[in-house]
Amino acid sequence: MASVGATSGRTPQGPRPGETSASLPSLAPVSGPRAGEEEEEEEEPAEIHLCVLWNSGQLGIAYYDTGDSTIHFMPDAPDHESLKLLQRVLDEISPRSVVTSAKQDENMTRFLGKLASQDHRAPKRPEIVFLPSVDFGLEISKQRLLSGNYSFIPDSMTATEKILFLSSIIPFDCLLTVRALGGLLKFLGRRRVGVELEDCNVSVPILGFKKFVLTHLVSIDQDTYSVLQIFKSESHPSVYKVTSGLKEGLSLFGILNRCRCKWGEKLLRLWFTRPTQDLGELNSRLDVIQFFLLPQNLDMAQMLHRFLGHIKNVPLILKRMNLSHTKVSDWQVLYKTVYSALGLRDACRSLPQSIQLFREIAHEFSDDLHHIASLIGRVVDFEGSLAENRFTVLPNIDPEIDEKKRRLMGLPSFLTEVARKELENLDSRIPSCSVIYIPLIGFLLSIPRLPSMVETSDFEIEGLDFMFLSEEKLHYRSARTKELDALLGDLHCDIRDQETLLMYQLQCQVLARAAVLTRVLDLASRLDVLLALASAARDYGYSRPRYSARLLGVQIRNGRHPLMELCARTFVPNSAECRGDTGRVKVITGPNSSGKSIYLKQVGLITFMALVGSFVPAEEAEIGAVDAIFTRIHSCESISLGLSTFMIDLNQQVAKAVNNATERSLVLIDEFGKGTNTVDGLALLAAVIRYWLALGPTCPHIFVATNFLSLVQLQLLPQGPLVQYLTMETCEDGDDLVFFYQVCEGVASASHASHTAAQAGLPDRLIARGKEVSDLIRSGKPIKPVKELLKEKQMENCQTLVDKFLKLDLEDPSLDLEAFMSQEVLPAATAIL
Numbered sequence: 001m002a003s004v005g006a007t008s009g010r011t012p013q014g015p016r017p018g019e020t021s022a023s024l025p026s027l028a029p030v031s032g033p034r035a036g037e038e039e040e041e042e043e044e045p046a047e048i049h050l051c052v053l054w055n056s057g058q059l060g061i062a063y064y065d066t067g068d069s070t071i072h073f074m075p076d077a078p079d080h081e082s083l084k085l086l087q088r089v090l091d092e093i094s095p096r097s098v099v100t101s102a103k104q105d106e107n108m109t110r111f112l113g114k115l116a117s118q119d120h121r122a123p124k125r126p127e128i129v130f131l132p133s134v135d136f137g138l139e140i141s142k143q144r145l146l147s148g149n150y151s152f153i154p155d156s157m158t159a160t161e162k163i164l165f166l167s168s169i170i171p172f173d174c175l176l177t178v179r180a181l182g183g184l185l186k187f188l189g190r191r192r193v194g195v196e197l198e199d200c201n202v203s204v205p206i207l208g209f210k211k212f213v214l215t216h217l218v219s220i221d222q223d224t225y226s227v228l229q230i231f232k233s234e235s236h237p238s239v240y241k242v243t244s245g246l247k248e249g250l251s252l253f254g255i256l257n258r259c260r261c262k263w264g265e266k267l268l269r270l271w272f273t274r275p276t277q278d279l280g281e282l283n284s285r286l287d288v289i290q291f292f293l294l295p296q297n298l299d300m301a302q303m304l305h306r307f308l309g310h311i312k313n314v315p316l317i318l319k320r321m322n323l324s325h326t327k328v329s330d331w332q333v334l335y336k337t338v339y340s341a342l343g344l345r346d347a348c349r350s351l352p353q354s355i356q357l358f359r360e361i362a363h364e365f366s367d368d369l370h371h372i373a374s375l376i377g378r379v380v381d382f383e384g385s386l387a388e389n390r391f392t393v394l395p396n397i398d399p400e401i402d403e404k405k406r407r408l409m410g411l412p413s414f415l416t417e418v419a420r421k422e423l424e425n426l427d428s429r430i431p432s433c434s435v436i437y438i439p440l441i442g443f444l445l446s447i448p449r450l451p452s453m454v455e456t457s458d459f460e461i462e463g464l465d466f467m468f469l470s471e472e473k474l475h476y477r478s479a480r481t482k483e484l485d486a487l488l489g490d491l492h493c494d495i496r497d498q499e500t501l502l503m504y505q506l507q508c509q510v511l512a513r514a515a516v517l518t519r520v521l522d523l524a525s526r527l528d529v530l531l532a533l534a535s536a537a538r539d540y541g542y543s544r545p546r547y548s549a550r551l552l553g554v555q556i557r558n559g560r561h562p563l564m565e566l567c568a569r570t571f572v573p574n575s576a577e578c579r580g581d582t583g584r585v586k587v588i589t590g591p592n593s594s595g596k597s598i599y600l601k602q603v604g605l606i607t608f609m610a611l612v613g614s615f616v617p618a619e620e621a622e623i624g625a626v627d628a629i630f631t632r633i634h635s636c637e638s639i640s641l642g643l644s645t646f647m648i649d650l651n652q653q654v655a656k657a658v659n660n661a662t663e664r665s666l667v668l669i670d671e672f673g674k675g676t677n678t679v680d681g682l683a684l685l686a687a688v689i690r691y692w693l694a695l696g697p698t699c700p701h702i703f704v705a706t707n708f709l710s711l712v713q714l715q716l717l718p719q720g721p722l723v724q725y726l727t728m729e730t731c732e733d734g735d736d737l738v739f740f741y742q743v744c745e746g747v748a749s750a751s752h753a754s755h756t757a758a759q760a761g762l763p764d765r766l767i768a769r770g771k772e773v774s775d776l777i778r779s780g781k782p783i784k785p786v787k788e789l790l791k792e793k794q795m796e797n798c799q800t801l802v803d804k805f806l807k808l809d810l811e812d813p814s815l816d817l818e819a820f821m822s823q824e825v826l827p828a829a830t831a832i833l
C-alpha cells in the first residue's frame with residue numbers, strides 16, 4: 001500500500017520506506033525508462049499504408065508512414081499501362097497494405113491481382129484492400145482533407161486560414177492525388193492505424209503532408225543493388241572471389257553511412273533508392289560536400305556533427321504528444337533537439353549563404369524553435385520529473401500548484417503533531433499511532449494491532465470508524481482525519497491533475513509549431529547525410545564528379561572499386577570511356593580472376609555514386625544522362641529464388657535489359673550464357689549483343705565481360721566502331737601468370753583457367769588432364785577416356801619390361817643378375833602394377 005504518514009507514539013516508530021517527507025509525492029513505483037535517458041529508443045517497425053488510383057495513364061498515390069506519422073503524396077504523374085511507376089513505389093516502400101477503389105480500371109485490377117498472387121511467403125506481399133468507390137469521391141475527399149484534425153495546425157487558425165494553409169501544401173488540382181488522399185484518410189480512420197487501443201476521441205496522428213516526386217529517377221532494379229553490393233545483405237555471401245578477402249555484408253551503404261542521426265541514415269537510404277538525373281539537386285549536394293572537404297572547414301564540420309548527434313526522433317515524440325502519451329524523457333530529448341537545432345542555425349548563419357542548404361537552415365530554423373526551447377526550459381522541472389517519473393513543473397509557473405506543493409511538503413511534521421494529539425485521546429493500551437495519507441482514500445489513523453485484538457469485533461474503537469487491516473496495522477477514520485480530508489483534500493492528486501493539465505497546454509504549444517520541428521528534421525538529416533558523404537570522400541580520396549546532360553554514357557579516369565580498394569593490398573585504378581557512338585559495346589575478355597568483374601562493377605558503382613550526389617572513387621568522372629543501370633552479374637541471391645541459373649540469365653536480368661534499356665542506359669553483363677550448353681550460351685550472348693548493335697545510335701552503353709573467347713575468335717559480332725574489345729593485362733612468367741589488373745585494348749589469347757585452378761589448389765594431375773583435354777578439343781582430336789589411356793600406358797610399360805628381358809645376354813660373364821633385377825626390372829614392374 002502506498003501511503004504517507006507521520007507517527008507519534010509512546011514508543012516512537014522510525015519512518016518506514018515511503019513514509020518520509022522527501023518521498024511524499026512519489027507514491028508510484030519508479031519504473032519504465034529512466035527520465036533523461038538519451039539513447040535512441042527502439043521504435044516499433046514502421047508500417048506503410050498506401051492508397052493508389054490509376055486512370056487513363058495517370059497515377060495518384062498517397063501513403064501514410066507510421067514511422068514519421070506523415071502522409072506522403074505524389075502529385076498526379078503519368079504511368080503507362082504496365083504501371084512501372086507504381087511498381088517502383090511499391091519496391092521502394094514495401095507497404096503493409098495497398099488500398100484502392102473497388103471500382104477499378106481493368107489494367108489496375110490485373111496489376112493488383114498479380115501483386116496479390118505473389119508467393120504468400122514473400123515478406124513483402126502487401127494486403128490489398130478495396131474500399132467502396134464513394135470513399136474516393138472528389139468532393140468528399142476534399143472535405144475529408146480540409147476538415148481533418150491536424151495537430152500541426154494551430155487552434156488559433158480560422159477555418160478560412162486553415163483552408164488556405166492546406167491548399168499551400170496539398171495540390172488540390174491533382175484530382176487523382178486528392179482522391180487517393182481522401183481514400184487514405186478514410187482507411188486510416190477506419191483501421192485506426194496506430195491508435196487501436198485508444199478511446200474513440202483520439203484520431204490517427206498526422207504530423208504533416210509531404211510531397212515526393214519520382215521524376216528524373218534513374219531506374220535500378222533490386223538485383224543490381226544486390227550484385228553491386230550497394231546495400232548490405234547478410235544472407236548473401238560475398239559476390240567476390242574467396243581470394244578477395246572481402247567480408248560478407250560489406251556494402252557501399254555501409255562504408256558511406258557515417259550519419260550521426262537516425263533520420264540522416266534514413267535519408268541516405270532514400271537517396272540510395274532514388275538515384276536521380278536532376279542535375280540541380282545533384283550539384284547542390286556536391287556543393288555542400290565540397291565545402292566540407294576544404295581543410296579550413298573541418299572544425300566546422302565536426303561542430304555540426306556534434307549538434308547533429310542530439311537531433312533525436314522528433315516525429316516519435318510528436319506522435320506521442322498527439323496521443324497524449326508523452327514520456328518524461330521526451331521533454332528532455334525535445335529540449336536538447338531544439339537547442340541543437342538552434343546551434344545548427346547559428347553555425348549555418350556564419351557559413352556562405354550561396355550554398356542553398358546553409359541558407360535554408362539559417363532561415364527556416366525560425367524563432368519558433370526559441371519559443372519551444374524557452375517554454376520547455378521555463379516550465380518543465382526535469383529533476384522533479386525524473387524523481388517522480390511524471391511530468392512536473394518548475395516553481396512560479398502556477399501559484400496554486402506552488403501553494404499545494406508547499407502544503408504537501410509541510411505535511412509530515414504537521415501529521416506527526418496531529419498523531420500526537422490523537423494518541424492522547426486513545427486507550428492507554430495503544431502504544432503508538434500515526435496519521436497516514438493515501439491518495440484517493442485520504443487521511444487515516446494507523447494503529448498497531450494489539451495481541452488481544454483477535455476477532456474483527458476486537459478492532460472496534462469508540463469514536464473511530466474501522467476501515468481495514470493491513471500489515472498488522474489497523475486503519476481508522478477519526479473526526480480529525482475527516483477534518484483533514486476536508487481541509488487538505490486530495491493534495492497529491494490535485495497537484496498531479498493540475499500539472500497534467502499544464503503538460504497538455506505545453507504539448508499543444510509544441511504541436512502548433514510542429515511544422516518547424518519537421519523542417520528541422522528534414523534539413524538536419526540532409527546536412528547529416530552530406531557531412532557523412534564528405535567524411536567518406538575525405539578518408540577514401542574521392543573526387544567530385546561532373547555531369548553532362550549532352551554526354552551519353554560515362555567517362556571515368558582512373559576509377560576504383562569503392563569496396564575492393566579497401567580490401568586489396570594494392571588496387572589498380574582503371575579508366576572507362578563511353579563517348580559518342582564509338583565503342584558503345586565494350587567486350588572485355590581476360591583470363592579468369594584477372595579483374596573483369598571488378599572493372600564492370602566499379603563502372604556501375606561510380607556511376608551510381610555520382611547519381612546519388614556523392615563524390616566518387618576516381619581521379620575524374622564525367623557522368624552523362626544515365627536513365628538506368630541494368631546488370632547481369634552472377635548473384636547467389638537470385639539462385640535462392642528457385643530459378644535455374646539459365647532462367648535467371650534470361651528472365652530476370654537480360655530480358656529486363658533488352659526490353660527496357662535505352663541509349664542512355666548503362667548495361668553491365670558478366671559471364672552471360674554460362675548457365676547452359678557452351679555453344680548455345682555463346683550463341684545467345686552473341687545474339688543479344690547483335691540485337692543491341694542493330695539499334696545503331698540508340699544502342700545502350702554496354703560492358704560485357706566474358707570468358708567465351710570464341711565470341712571474338714569466331715567473329716560472331718559484326719565489325720564496326722560500335723564494338724570495342726578490351727582485355728585485362730597479364731604476362732606469363734614461366735608456368736606462372738602475372739595479373740596487372742589493367743584494362744587495355746585487345747583480346748585475351750587464352751583463359752588461363754589452369755592457372756586459376758592451380759591457385760585454387762586443384763591437384764596437378766587434374767590440371768594436367770584438363771589441359772590435355774582442352775588441347776585435344778581445340779585441335780579437333782578425339783578424347784580418350786583416362787581408363788583407356790592408363791591401359792595403353794600399362795601395355796607400353798609391359799613391352800619395355802619384355803624388351804629388357806629379351807635384350808638380356810645370359811652368357812655374358814659380367815652380367816650382374818641381382819643388379820639387373822633391382823635396378824631395371826623392379827622399377828618397371830612397380831610402374832605396371
Ligand SMILES: Nc1ncnc2c1ncn2[C@@H]1O[C@H](COP(=O)(O)OP(=O)(O)OP(=O)(O)O)[C@@H](O)[C@H]1O
Nearest residue numbers: 241244568570571572592593594595596597598741
Ligand atoms: N583493379 C584491381 N586491382 C587489384 N586487384 C584486383 C583488381 N581487380 C581485381 N582484383 C583482384 O582479382 C580478383 C578477381 O577479380 P574478378 O572477379 O574481377 O576476376 P574475373 O576476371 O571476373 O574472374 P572470372 O572470369 O573468373 O569471373 C578480385 O577478387 C581481386 O582480388
